[in-house]
Every structure is written in C-alpha cells, then in structure tokens.
Amino acid sequence: MLDWNDLRYFLAVAREGSTLAAGRALRVSQTTVARRIAALEQALGIKLFDKRQAGYALTPEGQDLLSRAVQVGAVVDDFTRAASSHARELRGTVKITTEEVYGLTLVASVLTELHDLHPDIMIELDTAGTVRDLGAGEADIALRATKIGAEQPAGLVGRQLCFDDWAPYCSRAYAERRGVPRAVSELKDHAFIGGGGGNLWLQYQAWLQQLGLESQVAMHHATSGGLLAGVRSGFGIAVLPCAVADADPELIQCLPPRSKHERGLWLFTHERVRHTPRVRTVVDFLWDRLSRHIRQLEAKQAAA
Structure with a gap:
C-alpha cells in the first residue's frame, strides 16, 4: 500500500539530490529519508533512484513520475492551506x-x-x-x-x-409593601412564586415542603426565567441564583443561601x-x- 506521505521524501530527494540534504530540508534524519524511499520503491514495485557516489539520481522511471508527484504535492499543499484557513476562520x-x-x-x-x-x-x-x-x-x-x-x-x-448558590429574593417594590423576611419563621407571612421547571422545581418544591411553605405558593412559572420575572414584578418571593440576583439592584436577598450544597x-x-x-x-x-x-x-x- 502506498503511503502518500512518502511522496514528500521522493520530492525532497529529487530536489536536493541526496538523502542527507533531503533530511535537512525535511528536518528528519538521513536514515528516515532512506527508509521511506525504500518503502516507496517497494510499494510501487519500481526503482526511483540510482545510488551514486555523488548522491541520488533519478532513474528513467523516477524521472517520468516526478512531474506527477509534483502535481500531487501541489494538490496536497493546496488542500492543507485550505484546511488551515478554515480552521483559523472565526466564523x-x-x-x-x-x-x-x-x-x-x-x-x-x-x-x-x-x-x-x-x-x-x-x-x-x-x-x-x-x-x-x-x-x-x-x-x-x-x-x-x-x-x-x-x-x-x-x-x-x-x-x-x-x-x-440559590436563595430566596424579593423585589424592592414588594419589600415596600410587605417588608423583607429575615428569618425562616417570617416566610409564612409571604407569597411565594413556585415553578422553574424540571429538576429545579423538584429541589425547590422539596425545600418549600421541608419548611412547610408549599401552601404559600400563589403563582407558578414553568421556567427559571419565569421565576426571575415573577420576583421582578413584585408579586412575591422565589429562590433565584445568587450569581444573577445579587447583581440586580432591584432585588433583595431575604435569607442567605443554603450552605454545604x-x-x-x-x-x-x-x-x-x-x-x-x-x-x-x-x-x-x-x-x-x-x-x-x-x-x-x-x-x-x-x-x-
């Protein structure tokens, strides 16, 4: 089977005239070049070079194949440049x-x-x-x-x-009307917004049940974005991610987030x-x- 990479060695030896010079050009050892040329000749079933005291000389067969190898090399180089260009493109x-x-x-x-x-x-x-x-x-x-x-x-x-971290939040508008609960015992006097969808609601609901607050849910949103919108509207309290709510000047954290989660x-x-x-x-x-x-x-x- 032909190893296409061996054509690089064939072209380098044909161009440089020796395995030593070709190795320098390709930044590999002379032994590697000689081995790859031998492998290529064996794969093709023909002799490409005559080894002479002055170096490697192309045989008639090698000379005949040289132009075709140059064409293949040009195509490979063009393919490589195109692939590199696509890889570099930020699009x-x-x-x-x-x-x-x-x-x-x-x-x-x-x-x-x-x-x-x-x-x-x-x-x-x-x-x-x-x-x-x-x-x-x-x-x-x-x-x-x-x-x-x-x-x-x-x-x-x-x-x-x-x-x-997630914690219960209310809006400033809600706080002006109803105050801000600062203890778990005070949460039972406030309206909650439930929901969030999927696994979030399962965990949120379990927290409400644990504190005996599920009956305080007065609105239900299907998504976490709905929870945020509900709190911002001033309707009630909901758990929100601290990374989001702490950056919103209109929101107030009622209780600290659960530790060791x-x-x-x-x-x-x-x-x-x-x-x-x-x-x-x-x-x-x-x-x-x-x-x-x-x-x-x-x-x-x-x-x-």
Missing part, C-alpha cells in the same frame, strides 16, 4: 446551552460585546431546559450546575465559575470541539467575562 455557529435564568442574564449580557469582537460568529442560545449531550454534538458549550467532584461524561472539559456552576465544552477556533474563542470569552462578573460580586459582598 460559523456556536450553540450554547444553559438554564433559562442564566441565558437571559449572565450570557445575554455579554453577547453584544462578543458580536462586536467576532461578528462572523453566530450564537445559538438554547434555554430549553433539556440537558444537551455535548459529546453527541447537541451543543458546543454548556453553562450548567453540577455536583462538585461528580464524574462527568467522557470527553467533557470544564472549569468551575463559582458555587451554584456541593454544587458548582461550570462552563463545559467537549474534547471533540474544544480546539475548534470559533468554539475556543467563545469559551475563553465567556470564561473571562463571567468569572469577572463573579469576582465583582464577591468584592461587592466583601465590602458590604
């Missing part, structure tokens, strides 16, 4: 999947800057609430909460942004696409802007 679609509340706030807040920097990258933001399989190509990047130290699917590459907010991609320029560019951009956002919140809380 195309990058799909980001995340919980709706994060998509509407943390991610959406930085997309304008991303577009200004890289206008040929089109972002597809998926906030459907379904956990997408990055390994299967259902998304390129995921901003999602997961248990710290939990084993992730094979090939997943991630960095933790912060702890995924061992969940973190992570930025994930997959080994399959992590080195694709457009994906790598978006991942690095999101990491820089979102981690900066987290640091600013931490500094604000430390100064309070």
Whole structure:
C-alpha cells in the first residue's frame, strides 16, 4: 500500500539530490529519508533512484513520475492551506446551552460585546431546559450546575465559575409593601412564586415542603426565567441564583443561601470541539467575562 506521505521524501530527494540534504530540508534524519524511499520503491514495485557516489539520481522511471508527484504535492499543499484557513476562520455557529435564568442574564449580557469582537460568529442560545449531550454534538458549550467532584461524561472539559448558590429574593417594590423576611419563621407571612421547571422545581418544591411553605405558593412559572420575572414584578418571593440576583439592584436577598450544597456552576465544552477556533474563542470569552462578573460580586459582598 502506498503511503502518500512518502511522496514528500521522493520530492525532497529529487530536489536536493541526496538523502542527507533531503533530511535537512525535511528536518528528519538521513536514515528516515532512506527508509521511506525504500518503502516507496517497494510499494510501487519500481526503482526511483540510482545510488551514486555523488548522491541520488533519478532513474528513467523516477524521472517520468516526478512531474506527477509534483502535481500531487501541489494538490496536497493546496488542500492543507485550505484546511488551515478554515480552521483559523472565526466564523460559523456556536450553540450554547444553559438554564433559562442564566441565558437571559449572565450570557445575554455579554453577547453584544462578543458580536462586536467576532461578528462572523453566530450564537445559538438554547434555554430549553433539556440537558444537551455535548459529546453527541447537541451543543458546543454548556453553562450548567453540577455536583462538585461528580464524574462527568467522557470527553467533557470544564472549569468551575463559582458555587451554584440559590436563595430566596424579593423585589424592592414588594419589600415596600410587605417588608423583607429575615428569618425562616417570617416566610409564612409571604407569597411565594413556585415553578422553574424540571429538576429545579423538584429541589425547590422539596425545600418549600421541608419548611412547610408549599401552601404559600400563589403563582407558578414553568421556567427559571419565569421565576426571575415573577420576583421582578413584585408579586412575591422565589429562590433565584445568587450569581444573577445579587447583581440586580432591584432585588433583595431575604435569607442567605443554603450552605454545604456541593454544587458548582461550570462552563463545559467537549474534547471533540474544544480546539475548534470559533468554539475556543467563545469559551475563553465567556470564561473571562463571567468569572469577572463573579469576582465583582464577591468584592461587592466583601465590602458590604
């Protein structure tokens, strides 16, 4: 079987006149060049060079094949340049999947800057609430909460942004009407907004049941973005992610988040696409802007 890579050695020896000079040009050993030429001759079943004291001279057969080898080399070089050009281009679609509340706030807040920097990258933001399989190509990047130290699917590459803290919040408008509950015992005098969808609602509902507050739910939203909208409207109280709500001047944290929950907010991609320029560019951009956002919140809380 012909190894196409051996044509590089054939062309180099034909051009340089010796295996030693060809090795220098290709940055390999003379022995490697001689071995690859021998392998090519064996694969083709013909002799390409005559070994002389002055070096390697093309045989008539080798001379006849040289022009064709040059054409193949030109095609390969053109193919390589085209592939490299495509790889360097920062264009195309990058799909980001995340919980709706994060998509509407943390991610959406930085997309304008991303577009200004890289206008040929089109972002597809998926906030459907379904956990997408990055390994299967259902998304390129995921901003999602997961248990710290939990084993992730094979090939997943991630960095933790912060702890995924959630706490009950109300709006300033609600606080003016009803006050701000500062203890668990005071929560029973307030209206709650339930929902959030999927696993979020299961955990939220369990927390309400544990505190005997499920009967206080006076409105139900199907998504996490709905919880945020409900709180902002002044209707009542709901649990929200601290990374989002603490940055909103119109929202007030009623009680501190639950401690020792061992969940973190992570930025994930997959080994399959992590080195694709457009994906790598978006991942690095999101990491820089979102981690900066987290640091600013931490500094604000430390100064309070």
